[in-house]
Amino acid sequence: QGTGIKVAKASAIITTAFVAGYLLSLIKEIIVAHRFGISGPMDAYYAAVAIPNLLSLVFVASVTAVFIPVYISHRRSDPLRGERFGSLVINKVLFFSAAAAVLHFLLAPVVINYGFRGLDPETADLAVSILRIASVMLILFPLVGIFGNILNSFEHFTAPALTQPLIQIATLALIVTAADRYGVHVLIYGLIGGAFFSACLIIPVSVKVGFRYSFSPGYSGPFYEEFTRPLLLYVIVIISRQLIFFTDRAMAARIGPGSVSVIGYSQNFTLVPLTIFAVSVATALFPYFSIQAAEKKISEMKDTVQDAMRFSAFIFFPLTAFALLLSGPFIQVLFERGSFTSAATFLTSSAFSMYSLQFFFHGAELFLARLFLALRDVGFLLRAALFQVTANLILNMVFVRIINPPVAGLALATSLVFIMIVLYYIRYLPVKGVSLNYKSIFSGIGKSFAAAVFTGILLYLLRPLFQEYFHSASTGGQAILLALYGFSGIIVYLLILILIKSSELREISRYITRPQRLRS
Numbered sequence: 001q002g003t004g005i006k007v008a009k010a011s012a013i014i015t016t017a018f019v020a021g022y023l024l025s026l027i028k029e030i031i032v033a034h035r036f037g038i039s040g041p042m043d044a045y046y047a048a049v050a051i052p053n054l055l056s057l058v059f060v061a062s063v064t065a066v067f068i069p070v071y072i073s074h075r076r077s078d079p080l081r082g083e084r085f086g087s088l089v090i091n092k093v094l095f096f097s098a099a100a101a102v103l104h105f106l107l108a109p110v111v112i113n114y115g116f117r118g119l120d121p122e123t124a125d126l127a128v129s130i131l132r133i134a135s136v137m138l139i140l141f142p143l144v145g146i147f148g149n150i151l152n153s154f155e156h157f158t159a160p161a162l163t164q165p166l167i168q169i170a171t172l173a174l175i176v177t178a179a180d181r182y183g184v185h186v187l188i189y190g191l192i193g194g195a196f197f198s199a200c201l202i203i204p205v206s207v208k209v210g211f212r213y214s215f216s217p218g219y220s221g222p223f224y225e226e227f228t229r230p231l232l233l234y235v236i237v238i239i240s241r242q243l244i245f246f247t248d249r250a251m252a253a254r255i256g257p258g259s260v261s262v263i264g265y266s267q268n269f270t271l272v273p274l275t276i277f278a279v280s281v282a283t284a285l286f287p288y289f290s291i292q293a294a295e296k297k298i299s300e301m302k303d304t305v306q307d308a309m310r311f312s313a314f315i316f317f318p319l320t321a322f323a324l325l326l327s328g329p330f331i332q333v334l335f336e337r338g339s340f341t342s343a344a345t346f347l348t349s350s351a352f353s354m355y356s357l358q359f360f361f362h363g364a365e366l367f368l369a370r371l372f373l374a375l376r377d378v379g380f381l382l383r384a385a386l387f388q389v390t391a392n393l394i395l396n397m398v399f400v401r402i403i404n405p406p407v408a409g410l411a412l413a414t415s416l417v418f419i420m421i422v423l424y425y426i427r428y429l430p431v432k433g434v435s436l437n438y439k440s441i442f443s444g445i446g447k448s449f450a451a452a453v454f455t456g457i458l459l460y461l462l463r464p465l466f467q468e469y470f471h472s473a474s475t476g477g478q479a480i481l482l483a484l485y486g487f488s489g490i491i492v493y494l495l496i497l498i499l500i501k502s503s504e505l506r507e508i509s510r511y512i513t514r515p516q517r518l519r520s
Helices: 002-036 040-077 080-106 108-115 120-132 137-153 163-182 185-209 223-252 261-296 299-333 343-376 376-403 405-431 438-472 475-499 503-513
Strands: none
Touching: 002 040, 002 163, 002 261, 002 299, 040 080, 040 108, 040 137, 040 223, 040 261, 040 343, 040 503, 080 108, 080 120, 080 137, 080 223, 120 185, 120 223, 120 299, 120 376, 120 475, 137 185, 137 261, 163 185, 163 223, 185 376, 185 475, 223 261, 223 376, 223 405, 261 343, 261 405, 299 343, 299 475, 299 503, 343 376, 343 405, 438 503
16 A cells, blocks of 8 residues: 555656646747747757757666666665665766766767758757757756656656656746747757756765765666666667657658657657656656556556556557647647748648557556566666667658658557557566556546547547637637537546446546555
8 A cells, every 4th residue: 555655656756747747848849839939050959969869868777767767776775785886877977977968079070960951051060059059968868867757766756756847847937037048959958957946956965865976976886787887788778769759850851841849749748648648657666666566566567567567558559649630729829929920830730649648558667667667677678778769760751751740650550660669668578577457557448448438539529610600719718619619528438438337437536535545
């Protein structure tokens, strides 16, 4: 019972912070779209931050995946040994991230000229300038990440969760006060400023909860076997996974002006629900997964993963239906003004609707990947990642030629790859001694899917009436109509689930009304 309550509380904290962060991000995207549209400067910005974002994610995600299980194991058996191990990891991360930042700064022209050949010379020069500034991210983001991992290991989730809101606040402040002077550069200044403020928050909190950093930790354990080797393998895993998003942007640069911005906006929209509803829960679960794996409680891990997949379907299937039907009006209401034209709305909504097909499968992949991480099977994740990036490249080359607009083809290829990788994971689970109860999983998933499909059909039939009033309304009226249209869909979806006696809906109701009955 204690574990269930802890996970629920941690998930609530992280989800709340993510919602706040993405509401701020939405405001930021609206302002950015109005000011810069899908112009050359935005192409330069998205091209420039692609590599530092990739490398920062590699540093943070790789260290998180390997660090938390080992650190928890050491700290539970010997707190001093845990501190020494944590201090040594911090030293290693800072050294390699600083080296990467220097190389990043020096090789910026090479990265842009060879990675984004479709950019015109002026846009490419601007991208190089932004890319060199972004090298600072490679130091700040890993620093924030490792101290965030330490806090998560102490079951403190609030301070690390505030990172995203702080970054958005810093970026918004600079856009409002300095965009006229610095142009699109304010976006990268905001990222760096927000990361700096996050470090100033997280590091003191880590000391307060009990972590003591030592510059010369004197750790004598098998550091290479327990950390360095799996870290190097997982770096390849993360790079391979992130290459999917990088490949989409790189191939978009060859389609035509503005295509990189379209993919960038669409990917950002896609990550919002995934971060709020899947990444937050996975982040909260991972420390407890690590404890269960260390104690050989495979049955508990299996039950947790099954529940996570069923609840992911409950959330993401209707979100996919809404995205397919409402992405155009949604983007029009929020972004179609200033430099963001109706053509930009059409292209962005086309790509976003195709990206939305991955919602459930991307969420399932996050949970399954953490199961394999807790079981320390990085080798399998490496094979899966190589399969994933290869399949994405092949499908991209196919769909960019047969789907119109081509940016939608890139998005569809990515969604199909996530479907394939989940099936690949599931096929391998029995090898690790994890036999899921597929009857239970598919029963819950099937009901959520059926309810989402029926809701989507009903909304589609009502769409002509909605569009008739929508196109003649003011912007405020359009927002109200869109909200009513979406809310009616939610009501229909929930009523259908009640009629078909969805266990997921019943469990959620029980958790909300009687939280003391949360299961472990």
